[in-house]
Amino acid sequence: MARHHFVPTRYSNEIGTQPPVLEIASGDSVITTTLDAAGFGGDGEQHAPRGNPMTGPFFVTGAEPGDALLVTIERMTPNRKTGWTYSPLAPGVLDPSVLAELPKRERYEWAIDAEAGTVKLLEPTDRIKDWSFPLAPMLGCFGVAPERGQAISTATSGAYGGNMDYRLFGPGATIAFPVFVDGALFFLGDGHACQGDGEIAGTGVETSFEVEFSVKLVKRLGLRWPRCETETDLLVIAAGRPLDQPLQFATTELLRWVGEDLGVNPVEASHLLGQAVRYDIANVFNPAYCVAARLAKTELTRPMSLLART
Amino acid sequence: MARHHFVPTRYSNEIGTQPPVLEIASGDSVITTTLDAAGFGGDGEQHAPRGNPMTGPFFVTGAEPGDALLVTIERMTPNRKTGWTYSPLAPGVLDPSVLAELPKRERYEWAIDAEAGTVKLLEPTDRIKDWSFPLAPMLGCFGVAPERGQAISTATSGAYGGNMDYRLFGPGATIAFPVFVDGALFFLGDGHACQGDGEIAGTGVETSFEVEFSVKLVKRLGLRWPRCETETDLLVIAAGRPLDQPLQFATTELLRWVGEDLGVNPVEASHLLGQAVRYDIANVFNPAYCVAARLAKTELTRPMSLLART
Amino acid sequence: MARHHFVPTRYSNEIGTQPPVLEIASGDSVITTTLDAAGFGGDGEQHAPRGNPMTGPFFVTGAEPGDALLVTIERMTPNRKTGWTYSPLAPGVLDPSVLAELPKRERYEWAIDAEAGTVKLLEPTDRIKDWSFPLAPMLGCFGVAPERGQAISTATSGAYGGNMDYRLFGPGATIAFPVFVDGALFFLGDGHACQGDGEIAGTGVETSFEVEFSVKLVKRLGLRWPRCETETDLLVIAAGRPLDQPLQFATTELLRWVGEDLGVNPVEASHLLGQAVRYDIANVFNPAYCVAARLAKTELTRPMSLLART
Amino acid sequence: MARHHFVPTRYSNEIGTQPPVLEIASGDSVITTTLDAAGFGGDGEQHAPRGNPMTGPFFVTGAEPGDALLVTIERMTPNRKTGWTYSPLAPGVLDPSVLAELPKRERYEWAIDAEAGTVKLLEPTDRIKDWSFPLAPMLGCFGVAPERGQAISTATSGAYGGNMDYRLFGPGATIAFPVFVDGALFFLGDGHACQGDGEIAGTGVETSFEVEFSVKLVKRLGLRWPRCETETDLLVIAAGRPLDQPLQFATTELLRWVGEDLGVNPVEASHLLGQAVRYDIANVFNPAYCVAARLAKTELTRPMSLLART
Incomplete structure (x- = not known):
């Protein structure tokens, strides 16, 4: 250790x-x-x-x-x-018909205040000078x-x-x-x-x-996609394009995880996912988009674990 | 009234x-x-x-x-x-390579207890008899x-x-x-x-x-997609396929709403969306999939409204 | 008649x-x-x-x-x-990253000469004044x-x-x-x-x-998508988005047509489609894209017909 | 040499x-x-x-x-x-709703007769024993x-x-x-x-x-995707998912090639592509699908070349 x-x-x-x-x-x-x-x-x-x-x-x-x-x-x-971003938004997330109206993408600098726990534009315009992100x-x-x-x-x-x-x-x-x-x-x-x-x-x-x-x-877990546990959630993340594809991969692997970890069949596991799943769109910018299929631990009557053998 | x-x-x-x-x-x-x-x-x-x-x-x-x-x-x-669902999951949300292994989709009945505020399978198997959804x-x-x-x-x-x-x-x-x-x-x-x-x-x-x-x-609001206000959030919902498309439509309309309601330009609005947007996948089952682009009201230093003229 | x-x-x-x-x-x-x-x-x-x-x-x-x-x-x-087109190309068929560089879409007039069997721009620039389409x-x-x-x-x-x-x-x-x-x-x-x-x-x-x-x-043919016979080809056309979806629909219906019209099973029909199918992208512009799955009649040792009962 | x-x-x-x-x-x-x-x-x-x-x-x-x-x-x-294939068709090219009805994919052997210029199943069923591919x-x-x-x-x-x-x-x-x-x-x-x-x-x-x-x-050609010349055609091939994406990439690069090789602007080049382009779906099976954007040489009043400097 x-x-x-x-x-x-x-x-x-x-x-x-x-x-x-x-x-x-x-x-x-x-x-x-x-x-x-x-x-x-x-x-x-x-x-x-x-x-x-x-x-x-x-x-x-x-x-x-x-x-x-x-x-x-x-x-x-x-x-x-300091940190930096680009703005305006990436072309792939906007209706193609409006792209010609937008300004060129440029880099912007941000101030990171670790003590205050804030992230703010370094030189904001007057209109947004009170904007701050945690x-x-x-x-x-x-x-x-x-x-x-x-x-x-x-x-x-x-x-x-x-x-x-x-x-x-x-x-x-x-x-x-x-x-x-x-x-x-x-x-x-x-x-x-x-x-x-x-x-x-x-x-x-x-x-x-x-x-x-x-x-x-x-040893020997046989995962097909990365799994994750946070304080509040269990999730699978997967990658592909269009968004439908990582959603399919993540859902399939979460169904498998629920099935094997809770010892239930695909119909039983589907009842849980159908009524409780949450999807997060991780990125829709990179060559492979990522989607997470997530279950709140509060939805589970028995705990699930990253150690589940599958 | x-x-x-x-x-x-x-x-x-x-x-x-x-x-x-x-x-x-x-x-x-x-x-x-x-x-x-x-x-x-x-x-x-x-x-x-x-x-x-x-x-x-x-x-x-x-x-x-x-x-x-x-x-x-x-x-x-x-x-x-009572209510009803189908199970297992819809074929379109799973990796095509596993579909042949799944049982046929069938209808399941659920008990709705409005007083207790719960939804439960009417005839659950033993393994899942303690499952309940709000x-x-x-x-x-x-x-x-x-x-x-x-x-x-x-x-x-x-x-x-x-x-x-x-x-x-x-x-x-x-x-x-x-x-x-x-x-x-x-x-x-x-x-x-x-x-x-x-x-x-x-x-x-x-x-x-x-x-x-x-x-x-x-009168005369000129919306391009439905907008919504809940107790905690403001959002735009849009429809299309694949998921990338309603995400583009909803993001474009939310960018426009933020821009016009808060009086900011596309670069300023992009700073907000880039660091604060949440996406919900509403449905990925119907002929047109739906995605909501959402902002928590807590992210806003000035309120936005469904009444914004655009 | x-x-x-x-x-x-x-x-x-x-x-x-x-x-x-x-x-x-x-x-x-x-x-x-x-x-x-x-x-x-x-x-x-x-x-x-x-x-x-x-x-x-x-x-x-x-x-x-x-x-x-x-x-x-x-x-x-x-x-x-005369006829007319728009130019340049529709935004949806180009890499989003180049859209900002293109001029605004405008209407162009064309001369149609039915006798000569030609279609030409009415007022071409010098550089393309010899361009003509059948x-x-x-x-x-x-x-x-x-x-x-x-x-x-x-x-x-x-x-x-x-x-x-x-x-x-x-x-x-x-x-x-x-x-x-x-x-x-x-x-x-x-x-x-x-x-x-x-x-x-x-x-x-x-x-x-x-x-x-x-x-x-x-009477009573039970088609799921339009079928078509030309002098040289048999085809199914289907609609949806992204292009993958009408391709799936058209392939599925062509597989069914081949199976039932030629009296072969899905494996046998797949041998034919796998080695002989042609796909045409009909449109990639409208709200629903269209793809045709096509077989040349020369690939068939027995004729297929639009009258096939299925 | x-x-x-x-x-x-x-x-x-x-x-x-x-x-x-x-x-x-x-x-x-x-x-x-x-x-x-x-x-x-x-x-x-x-x-x-x-x-x-x-x-x-x-x-x-x-x-x-x-x-x-x-x-x-x-x-x-x-x-x-001899050669081999798999059959029936790949799950990704069929409507997900029919996948459960199909037999498991298995390998099939084929006879290749280079002299006769034919490819035939090695052990065809009676129903398809006359099938042959060039x-x-x-x-x-x-x-x-x-x-x-x-x-x-x-x-x-x-x-x-x-x-x-x-x-x-x-x-x-x-x-x-x-x-x-x-x-x-x-x-x-x-x-x-x-x-x-x-x-x-x-x-x-x-x-x-x-x-x-x-x-x-x-030396120094600056290609963004592979280009190809055959006896009859010029084409660009590109890769991605869904099919819409390689179509976008290939169209963008073909537009660029036409523009630079023929010395025309994007509007002029769009007239040619809009009325004459052909798309081939190369593969819709691999992790990245491929689409070719193709022009028949007969559509061109001046030749284009793989040597075009761009």
Whole structure:
């Protein structure tokens, strides 16, 4: 149960089978830093090319294909006082017929006040100078190396995680990834100070963080998509396009999880999902869109667990 | 400000330009009843063919194309003690590769206890006999006659409303519909005792209701999609396929609403939506899927209103 | 086997259950005229509002729900010398990221030379003054009244036909529509002098026509989507969004047609479709996109027929 | 202008930056062999794991990011007498509501007669024993290493090529790929003896080939998607989901190609595409669907070329 302090010296714009930066054991935690989506760190300098450069990969002793790697985001502390977004909204989330009327997308700077817990535009116009958003840190892009030696751009996502940009992946969340290669090879980065559903600006408030995470290895779980437990919810996240597809994948995997963990058949599990499921549109901006299928724990008369054997 | 008691004697399986059942004035309220999606009423008898038979249309004095009709759902009281669903989940919400493994979809009966505020399977298996869902009534299908004399099946939805199957359209919600024909011609029906996101069972818990609603006419509002205000939220709902399309339509109309109501430009409005928007998948079962783009009132430093002139 | 000459005096912008303009019998043919998509006729005057005003409906004696109405387009003769398009391409067919760079969509006039069989811009720029397209007339929008008394805008399409905008629906084609109401109620209009796949300009070369068509009633065919036979091909056309959906519908109905007409099982029929099917994207512009699944007659060792009982 | 004979000894199930198997020069041709999609070669033995194992990569001297690699498929000779398919059709191409009625997908063997130019089921049922398809070889999966050191599964496709499964990519076709890494790193495999549009069986008739191809390097072409010239057509192919997306990408790139090669503006180019474009659905089975936007050379009054500088 070691607690590692890891200072990154190289980063990767792909998630794949690469030489690990550190070997850690199940139960360990790691304190490290992440760059923002453009490669800038807490010192305001660019340390890697733009496009979600990742810290890692971390090799988890004993992890093998078919296992699950449970990652708990213990803490995310912004390590600088500014972040940035783009505006107006991304073209893909608007009716194509209005796109010609909109101004060109440009970058805007934001002030992050960790003490006050707020995120505000650095130079707001008068009309919106009282606007403020709660600081709600999240990891936009993280996951494990995909199957068969692939190395995939951090622009996109899949069963291995990646650029999911889901606002519930913040401190307190535990995410279970299917392991595809020996050592799992865990990567993380692309933190946001806050973000609405869908990442429809094409960004959250992008900034760099000090992150503490812990890992737990569970042997032979057979997950098909990442699962997650938060204080209040259980959920599956999946990726694809159009939104209908990750919704299908996440629903199918949640139906399976409910069935196997609660010991009920597909009809029984469907009664629960039909009346209680919630969907979150994580991102509708990246090459693969992400949808989470979620159940509030209050809907369950018996607890479900990330450890369910399926 | 009359309060009408209206007992329906005919129903319609289309929403369109039809002879009205009653003329009402802005400010009036109406107490009436709705059949379930299969045409059965509070007496357990079938009064109309299946497929969301509607009560109405109600002609609203003075309503003209370009106006908005604001409908407040004042109360929904189940007028019988049972409802029904289908199970397992609808084929369209699951990964096509698993569909062959699932049992055939069949109808299941539910007990509705209005006093206890619960909805439970009537004959649950032992494994799930403690499952219960909170009674959370909603109107699945309601709206006004579409433009140009069209008459459209209550299976689907559009800018005029229709079969949106959105769980937030329950008591306390005020929905603003764009008016397309003289008198607006308001229809309602297809009540659900409860329903998860997406109506993924292909049904909520379908039952009949006594409904009280009130109407308010607002001249010349120029809405492009229905808007809604609940106790806590403001939202736009839109329809289309795949889910990406109603998301585009709802986002575009919410951006416009924020811009015009708060007097901000598209860049300023995008800052708000980008960091604060929530999406709800209303239904992913009907011929047109519905997505709501929603803002919590707590995110706003100045109030927005259904009365915003645009 | 009467040959009617019908001069329209009213038009409809919906396809639905309306008073017929003429009753005709199976085997009859009709010579009539159609307006262009904006309501203009051969005399250059506007006779109906824009949006694909239809000639009809024609009541076919004895047609009942469940029957099929076979319509052969015998001849389409442009009855004026100009047509029009919009340019540049429709926003929905381009990458959203380039839309802001394009000029506003405007109308362009074309010269139709029926004798030479050519369609050319009326005032081309020097750079493209030698561009010419072969005259290839087609009906953009035609079909029968949909089920249950619906009346649906001619902007869209469905199992009843409608605004399919498919370039193979020209002279020589026989289209079999499922009949939904007594008399079938056949409508036609929206002729194009030529059009590429997808109607990606949002128009073909829109003009008015003298059209001759004949009808044949086939009792109890049970079609689920329109089928068509041309000189060289057999095809099913279907409507929906995204393109994946009409492709699914058309493939499913073609598989069924092959299975029942050739007396083969789904595996055998799949061998044929898998190696020989061709898909045409009819339109990717209207509210419902259309895809045709097509088999060349040369791929068949036994003939298939529009008369196949299914 | 060397003519290499290359006998593969290792294969790759990813397309990415890997050690080359051979360095070749612009103008050279290569005669080599490809395994079938399951890894079986002309000797009937499995030489690599299933999932489109690739022959290559071939390093092209002097190729740099921004260049184009033109690959001409000179010849494809089946090097064994059998191929295989799956049947019935893939679940994704059928209406979800009928999937439960279909038998399980199973493998079927086919006889390939290169001399007769036919492809037939090896053990047809009596009902279809006269069915035969013309031998029409094509490469299902080929392309160059994607950008930034990625290594991507041969299941899918992108701007770098990959598993496009397009039936026009056969002998005589020249495909121009954008180069992303030094040496281009060209891979090829997954040959089909024949295949319909969409690869809707989930396979063509999968078999192994002797393939001869030649390469030509063109400096600084700036392609965004692969372009292709056949004897009769010019086309762009693109990948994504749903089908609407590759259609958008391919149309946008074809519009750009027409504009720059013919020296016309977007309005002028739109006139041509609007009236003359053809779309082919290459595959609707793989994780990324592919659509080709195609112009017949007969539609052009001036020739277009793969060498157009853009």
